[in-house]
Amino acid sequence: MEMVIASCIMNRRTTVSADAEALATLESEARRRGGSLSAVLAEAVEEKAIAIRRKRRPRLGIGHSGDGLSARELMEHPIAGPLR
Numbered sequence: 001m002e003m004v005i006a007s008c009i010m011n012r013r014t015t016v017s018a019d020a021e022a023l024a025t026l027e028s029e030a031r032r033r034g035g036s037l038s039a040v041l042a043e044a045v046e047e048k049a050i051a052i053r054r055k056r057r058p059r060l061g062i063g064h065s066g067d068g069l070s071a072r073e074l075m076e077h078p079i080a081g082p083l084r
């Protein structure tokens with residue numbers, strides 16, 4: 001029995017309004033790559049989405065220690081010496 005694994009990439013069509021000069025730059029880049037404006041726009045949208053997701057990613061240890069030192073700085077100088 002042969003197993004077939006299918007991958008489905010979900011794309012959504014939309015209309016983009018943008019500055020003419022910005023679009024001309026992206027059109028030029030698409031020509032340089034030998035691709036389409038649509039492909040360059042899709043790449044730009046994905047890059048922006050990744051950047052937004054990174055900014056929104058929860059961070060652990062958010063707070064203020066009061067002494068201005070980061071956890072990394074505190075760990076560089078241990079409080080106690082090595083165990084004997």
